[in-house]
Amino acid sequence: MLDAGRTGETLLEVNNIEVIYNHVILVLKGVSLSVPKGGITALLGGNGAGKTTTLKAISNLLHSERGEVTKGSVMYKGERVQDLDPAALVKKGVIQVMEGRHCFEHLTVEENLMTGAYTRHDGRGAIDADLQMVYDYFPRLKERRKSQAGYTSGGEQQMVAIGRALMSRPECVLLDEPSMGLAPQLVEQIFEIVKSVNENEGVTFLLAEQNTNVALRYAHHGYILESGRVVMDGSAADLRENPDVKEFYLGMSDEGRKSFRDVRSYRRRKRWLS
Amino acid sequence: MELLNNILVKPFVDMVEAPDFLMQVLWEGLVSGILYALIALGFVLIFRSSRIFNFAQGIMVVFAALALVGFHQLGVPAWISVILSLGVMFVLAVSIERVVLRPLVGQPDIILFMATIGITLFLIGFGELIFGGENKVMITEELGIPTGEFIFEPFGGFLLLEQKDVTAVVVAAVLVVALLLFLNKTRMGRAIRALGDDHQAALSVGISLQTIWVLVWFIAGIIALVTGIAWGARAGVSFALEVIAYKALPVLMLGGLESITGAIIGGLMIGLLEKLFEIYWGQPLLGGNTETWFAFVLALFVLLFRPQGLFGERIIERV
Amino acid sequence: MMDADAGYVTEDGRQIGGVLMEMKNITLRFGGVVAIKDISFDIREGEIRAIIGPNGAGKSSMLNIISGFYTPSEGAVWYKGAPRPAMRPYEVARMGVARTFQNIALFEGMTVLDNVMTGRLTHMNAGIASQALWWGKARDEEVANREKVEEIIDFLEIQAIRKTPVGRLPYGLKKRVELARALAAEPSILLLDEPMAGMNVEEKEDMSRFILDVNDEFGTTIALIEHDMGVVMDLSDRVVVMDYGKKIGDGTPDEVRNNQDVIDAYLGVQH
Amino acid sequence: AELYTPNLAYRTGPFAALGIPLMNGQADYMTLLNERDGGIGGLPVNFEECETGYSTEKGVECYEKTKGGALVTQPWSTGITLQVLPKTNVDQIPILAPGYGFSPMSEGGTFQWAYNPPASYWDGAYMILSDIAGGDMANLKGKKIAFLHLDHPFGKEPLPLLEQMAAEHGFELVPIPVGLKEMQNQSAQWLQVRRERPDNVIMWGWGAMNSAAIAEAVKTKYPMDQFYGVWWAGHDPDLAAVGAEGKGYKSISWSMPQPDSALMAEIKEKVIASGKTQTTEDQLNSVFYQRGLVMSMILAEGIKAAQAHTGNAEITPADLRWGLENLDITEEKLAELGMAGMVPPFATSCDNHTGHSGGWILEWDGEKFVQASDLLQADQSVIEALAEAKAAEYAEANAPWPVNDSCGG
Amino acid sequence: MLYRTSGQFKTSYTADMALFPVRQDAILLAIILAFAWVILPLTASEFAFQTLLIPILIYSLTAMGLNILTGYAGQLSLGTAAFMGVGAYACYKLVTIMPWMNPVVAILMSGFFSAGVGVMFGIPSLRIKGFYLAIATLAAQFFLVWLFEKWAWLYNYNASGAIQVPNLDMFGVTVAGPTADSMTQYYVVLAIVSLMTMLCINLTRGTLGRTWKATRDMDIAAELIGINLMKSKLTAFAISSYIIGVSGALFVFMWRGAAEPNLFDIPLSFRILFIAIIGGLGSILGNYLGAILIVGLPVILNTLPQTFGLPISSATVEHLNIMIVGSLIIFFLIIEPHGLARLWALIREKLMIWPFPH
């Protein structure tokens, strides 16, 4: 079951891309990944490793941040998608849930969800059905559907953002840090939802996560990014067993979980080169 | 004492003594208010969809009106001129989106604001180059707008309503209702509002900035044409018209930058109050011409109590 | 173990002092929404106090009340045994309360160094003339405070990015710069709103280290909101648990961890 | 060599519509001289324009830019005239402001470098009042006269005279300023007119202000025959826009179009036909176009006088100053120039920089302006006394101000 | 290469805080100063003084004042010209009431009047933010210009309603008025502008500057870390208006020679705003770059048709000018929204690492 995603065809492929911000800041130095259809792929790595940048490079949202892909290519279903505008990509089924929630503050929760259906033309009925589906996944949103999104709590906003993406009936969701700032219970809940959407609707996920622990429990496959390069990849199960990953990303030493009080040295050396 | 009397008593006595005149003052205020409101509407629409404070709305009014008159001067029938001018406004919307907005996506508000001032200058120069700087007469009759007047004789005095002003009021009302429905009840309208909150997020859900912006600027162009016809019918068409666009600013602030209702109510309030103030206080006590600043001071005063304007969206301040 | 006035000694032998700040029956309403409902708890000198609870429980709001950004609808904040009069947030900051923010609130247009220097504004008071001439007091102050700030920069290991505009920094570093800015004020109480959100374990370890060191070295009292139970349980001396505006638990990490209400409302499973 | 006589013109902005025909007239006259006579005294005239848009700021820039080789400065705005006035004293360049500028400029002893022939604004105001009074100022007593004016140096210019006259002849003067920005929207001003019910409205308007005022007057149902304008407020198209409803509107004028004059024939032949002009056919017989011709004629005659005086074709600004001070435009001279009847005869002198030609009332008959009075004259004893006083005041406020006492006066 | 910084080490914080941590910058400045103080005055024509040098300096100063408020403290102002007007009228009243006063002293004093008025109109900024605040400055803009027109005392009841600069002497030299020499005026302006620039640099890099920038970047956070927003905003309004007032006095007394109220109307405000924004908000250098561009451009555009002998009428040139200025504003905003100063910084950064691309 865990490796379910690996067997299928490749949905999304990133070949050796390089990204530069503001014409001077080189952030991605040749990143390649492939996302198998129907799987959950995790993109792990520390702060500033370039996870968000990678996702934005795929969804073509870099432009408005003065960033550009200067080398390499992004292929979706075997087709080059780099030069599409983000809207066209959404129509093709790739949608991104941005880091930091990004709700439409002044729209109500329900209106927020409805904007997700913007690119759809399959009729009111189908859209309403999907709205119902999102409410089923996130009952809390149904309660707050008339509130302005700007006034909902962090967790609720995260749900709105994910729900909104689902409203577009995507084939592939790029999920950026879904767990950030969420209560532990909610983190589990959101990942459970990701999992069931993945299983029930066959939606492919590429998720960038800091919370390695949870991510590797739900993902099928993982990539580890450091300073703009992929330094390691493998199946989630393999990664979980890797001693470096254990020490640096899962906070486990050989004796099991360390207490945060006991970490004494600030700098530790990794065994791989970044 | 004398002064207090002049400020607090005499104006009201005057109002009561000549009610027909008061009504005329109110009507004049109402009509200019509607016209301010029309300009403000164009602003609001663009502001909602892009947080761009579109300073060029005023010159768009002039430009649309000039195009209309210009086509007609070339011998094109009036209604075809209207269609051609709409075409011009569409081309303008597309060019602005292409040349100015697209490269400036995501820049701070003030930069986009500056860019619209750049557009304003460009259009002034360009407009004068092709249409010439002279005053033109709006083709009111050719468009079938009634030019007569209604004369009433209330309280033994007289009240004169020009039919073209009445038409302007009616058209404005229709336009507002249509816009409100469009923004609140349609998919596009929702997308426009979403875009105003967060460009990036809007992009990420597949709302195409380009389409929406062209659409919105085009609608603003249509509003500009309507405004241009209405104002032009009153005062002729010339570049001096552009300065009335400044009046739309306090209207916006007073009503709230993102509110259609605000634009209308703000426009009416400012139109009425500034006229009343000018006639009953400004002219007798302050040497006149208070209309240059009254609207701004009024708006400022209101903002002190409601920083987001009367109908503006509450500013969400959280940390 | 807990003496009301004299404080207590922690398991690892640190002496915790008397009550520094006390929230008394705080209620906070926004229009019809009750964000906080009659909550009381205290923070002792030298203590690391955690506030946890589900999203929207009112934790950040509580912090905002402490730092003067929100005024409670009912109840009051007591500071050093006396109710704190109504004051503007900057006056609260000048009393020695510093904080970081849940959604990073750095000054994006400034360099890291300048950001941290703003943290010391409460310690600088040269006149405008002196500043304009860059002479006398202003100049001396600038140098003296710069030294202080450099210490903090060293301490948090952000030397390399001193002159970088913060807008360009990755998230984790921004959080660290925010901590630096708060520390620069040399606060007596430091409020941290989810300092480790969005970090991986390695970075959380670093951050934990910094927090513990601040507490150790400067004796700074710390109130902290955090969703990572590992961190909360390991670092804090006492924990308050909020749930939709109500307090549902208060005590040592162990007590809280085993509180059934807390498990139901927040933890989901036992941690 | 050439005679460089730059013109600070405006063909853009809200004042362009009225400026253009005037400036076309000016330019065409010079073109005619260049085409027909090879210029003046054998030297071609360079009548370059510098665009000001009627903005004082731009005007001063243009003055600075052109003053290098210029024989004269023609500011084309009272505001600009006032601002360059002190500078011309230093730069020693004559200002030629035909029919505009500061009325006390007639005091040649004080304003040695400034000329406003053939008539000043005070002349104009006086003539209008005398037409209202039907020749006897005593009739003004008890009247209420509104003075609708551009809130700009130009509009304020006749105020001292009007105030003095009001005090002296016992009529009530109600000044109604129109801000530059409200020119096009005068509803407040006309509401005031409606409230005050003045017996007459005198308008000192320019640019888009005029058409708006005339339209509002029609709308307010103000009796048109009680509505008077200065000579810059009598632009044919402005009235044509209201057509018959404007019937009775009057404007004082020191010029009169003469469509059948010899000059017009020559202009048509040598300038219009050869296309060396921006003039359009329909402008030719308008009041403003033909007034433009007169304005350039005054300058050309000044140059001729200077050339005759010095015996050189090439003259200096100081020579031209002499020329402008010794203009003698007689009936015969006008006939000789083919301009009979286009302007009343006048002469200037060291002490009299204006000439005070007097003027006619032109009245809109529903289609065109027609002459509606004999030549009117302002009472120079009144005007001169006031001008002297104001000139002295000016000199004192701007001390040290060079005054030439040798003119007498 | 030119900007290689290797070999330049700093050993103390004082050295690091010096104005020019990079030696090449200091050299460049020295060259510019030599130009401004010696070479330009010796070679410039009257035309150059009047149409380029003096206005560029004065506009730079005004833009600097605006930049303090908008670029550093983040409070958008659309009323700059009116505050220049306050300075100009104050100066006019000072020199006409007290003709013995040293004109430079009068100019520097007139800034205090505009500072006062500036603070008054700044008070709403405590509640009103962003574009809404622009309304307060617009209220100032329109109200003050109206006042300049209606309050005859301000212009000594002159018939024209304009103020006219009388001849003013300082130590026996005429520095203002119709007979003043352009070079003298240039030096007076240069001295005042240089002094003000120095003060501004110091203010913006010190405590106050940080207070302002913090207010600009995130006012809520600023207040929560101990910044008194009221003080921060009002000092910004005061200092900014002071500088703008002084520049307004210079504008009329050292350059235009006369002014009528509508000179201080909104187009002038916008011109200053252009200079500040195209130059770069939050930069001192930018004001100069912006002023050079905005003042120089029309001069060049105006001379172009002549030099190429194109038969374009002056009106057409004017129209084209407006169009071109409008387009260039957009163009510069697009190539670098943060202004010419940022563009220069990027070039400088590239020069430092040249010939390596990243």
Ligand SMILES: Nc1ncnc2c1ncn2[C@@H]1O[C@H](COP(=O)(O)OP(=O)(O)OP(=O)(O)O)[C@@H](O)[C@H]1O
């Ligand atoms: N708009 C931008 N301009 C300049 N540099 C940027 C920009 N956005 C990101 N960067 C830089 O790119 C690098 C990678 O950033 P990115 O946001 O992709 O990291 P990340 O892996 O998502 O980190 P985090 O976990 O903190 O979100 C960082 O060093 C960051 O400073």
Ligand SMILES: Nc1ncnc2c1ncn2[C@@H]1O[C@H](COP(=O)(O)OP(=O)(O)OP(=O)(O)O)[C@@H](O)[C@H]1O
């Ligand atoms: N300024 C405000 N106006 C209206 N409602 C507010 C405001 N600030 C907070 N709230 C509401 O108060 C409640 C508590 O919010 P708060 O931000 O304190 O939650 P939290 O415990 O910090 O949650 P999280 O863990 O998601 O950050 C929420 O329902 C929120 O919507």
Ligand SMILES: CC(C)C[C@H](N)C(=O)O
């Ligand atoms: C020169 C005139 C034609 C313009 C304006 N009437 C003035 O005197 O200023």
Ligand SMILES: [Mg+2]
């Ligand atoms: Mg990220």
Ligand SMILES: [Mg+2]
């Ligand atoms: Mg929170």
